[in-house]
């Protein structure tokens with residue numbers, strides 16, 4: 087234990103900041119959580135980020151000199167070269183040099199990545215993708231995103247934006263997406279899409295759904311639809327199955343491009359895994375090049391809400407490992 091290496095992972099979310107001191111086995115030794123409260127302004131949030139890091143760094147069981155760096159997982163558009171958050175709507179931030187601020191204060195290397203990429207690293211190193219060199223993690227929640235591990239490394243692209251799976255087009259003539267493309271996968275398969283599908287049916291006067299889903303409330307969330315589906319509500323099941331079908335269409339392209347051993351699905355919508363995951367699998371099996379389909383597994387994520395923190399730290403471990411191998415050969 088004494089000689090173990092550590093990295094700090096921090097998940098910077100719209101509602102909370104979660105920092106963890108992570109060992110090389112992917113275990114969180116200590117953690118600190120603070121509310122983000124972004125309405126207090128950028129400076130206040132940055133101070134809380136620094137305080138959360140300081141708090142886990144001060145763990146008395148751990149020698150500070152064995153802490154090798156800080157990984158930050160953030161939603162929004164990031165630049166992994168400059169370690170800047172370019173735009174994050176959930177924080178109301180643009181062009182915040184978060185990496186440099188942390189580096190200056192703690193004198194440690196910092197890696198900034200988007201939250202899907204962080205969770206991908208976590209599942210790869212310590213979850214459902216453990217032991218593989220080619221895997222893809224797909225998150226399905228409000229939006230759809232992915233992190234790609236290719237030949238034993240996180241594929242980051244030129245600035246860390248690689249893996250925008252939700253914005254591959256599955257219909258060239260489909261509705262315009264906020265990103266500028268048309269017919270993006272997430273328009274058909276995200277939690278938001280699931281809510282929209284149910285709302286449209288409600289607006290069309292489908293009384294069967296209002297009775298089974300709404301229970302008198304006006305809200306209609308993907309979570310409610312998922313719970314209704316798991317209770318056996320036919321209408322909700324159909325909506326989820328359709329989302330699963332589209333995810334399988336998208337996943338087929340991922341398989342054709344990256345030839346992964348496993349695709350791991352996570353995110354809030356996967357609470358309905360007993361329904362949606364087999365639909366994804368079915369859609370993949372129908373469409374994928376047979377030789378490639380037979381080699382890929384479709385699996386559910388194993389790590390929970392801490393995967394952002396653990397994976398952000400994990401990226402630092404994986405980079406040292408990679409450098410160590412390069413030095414040997």
Ligand SMILES: [Zn+2]
Nearest residue numbers: 253263265270
């Ligand atoms: Zn898009």
